[in-house]
Amino acid sequence: GNSVTQMEGPVTLSEEAFLTINCTYTATGYPSLFWYVQYPGEGLQLLLKATKADDKGSNKGFEATYRKETTSFHLEKGSVQVSDSAVYFCALGFTSGTYKYIFGTGTRLKVLA
Amino acid sequence: DAGITQSPRHKVTETGTPVTLRCHQTENHRYMYWYRQDPGHGLRLIHYSYGVKDTDKGEVSDGYSVSRSKTEDFLLTLESATSSQTSVYFCAIRGVAGGPYNEQFFGPGTRLTVL
Numbered sequence: 001g002n003s004v005t006q007m008e009g010p011v012t013l014s015e016e017a018f019l020t021i022n023c024t025y026t027a028t029g030y031p032s033l034f035w036y037v038q039y040p041g042e043g044l045q046l047l048l049k050a051t052k053a054d055d056k057g058s059n060k061g062f063e064a065t066y067r068k069e070t071t072s073f074h075l076e077k078g079s080v081q082v083s084d085s086a087v088y089f090c091a092l093g094f095t096s097g098t099y100k101y102i103f104g105t106g107t108r109l110k111v112l113a
Numbered sequence: 114d115a116g117i118t119q120s121p122r123h124k125v126t127e128t129g130t131p132v133t134l135r136c137h138q139t140e141n142h143r144y145m146y147w148y149r150q151d152p153g154h155g156l157r158l159i160h161y162s163y164g165v166k167d168t169d170k171g172e173v174s175d176g177y178s179v180s181r182s183k184t185e186d187f188l189l190t191l192e193s194a195t196s197s198q199t200s201v202y203f204c205a206i207r208g209v210a211g212g213p214y215n216e217q218f219f220g221p222g223t224r225l226t227v228l
Contacts, residue, residue, distance in 0.1 A: 004155075032215050034217075042221060042222075043203055043219035043220050043221050043222050044156070044203070044205075044219045045219070046216055046217070046218070049213075049215075049216070051215070089155060089156070093215050093217075097169065098144065098161065098163050098169070099144070099207060099214070099215060100158065100161070100171075101146075101156075101158070101217060103148075103155040103156040103157075104155050105153055105154060105155040106155050
């Protein structure tokens with residue numbers, strides 16, 4: 001079946017540090033991969049996505065590359081800011097009857113000034 | 114902004130009472146989803162809809178029912194609430210007009226506490 005595994009948090013970094021949040025998946029077929037971000041008290045917002053192998057999604061300084069050979073979609077940012085503090089979810093989208101999504105458990109990021 | 118609202122935003126209820134959560138969208142999206150969010154589980158799909166009166170179960174549908182009598186409203190009902198249904202509930206739509214079919218957009222959530 002399809003599943004998503006992401007690193008447990010919390011992740012605590014100093015401002016301007018490099019960020020990596022690991023995400024691996026198992027899937028049949030050709031899923032799309034997503035990163036969502038959730039700020040306190042809010043719903044999830046789409047951060048970036050990739051729809052096929054070797055695609056790189058990017059937004060707001062965040063990047064992730066769809067790696068089929070390692071079944072991974074790790075989120076990276078070169079220099080985090082305090083405003084990046086949030087919970088990040090990796091997700092997999094696939095068609096099974098209708099289009100569905102499987103989410104990872106989320107990784108909380110805390111950035112200290 | 115995908116025009117999704119949820120009501121109520123917060124609710125406290127007692128075990129055994131019925132509860133209905135509403136998701137309202139303003140842009141005629143066909144696909145709508147209900148999720149619950151719990152620590153250590155991420156988001157899990159409860160039910161989804163692919164059109165008026167067309168719904169199906171997700172991975173955690175036991176104890177929940179849904180209805181969609183018009184395009185803009187997708188209702189989630191807990192027939193007899195239990196403490197295990199204490200959670201944050203999110204509604205989502207998929208496929209914004211003019212955008213990619215596989216992008217999902219979320220409402221602000223409803224925090225439900227069952228005592």
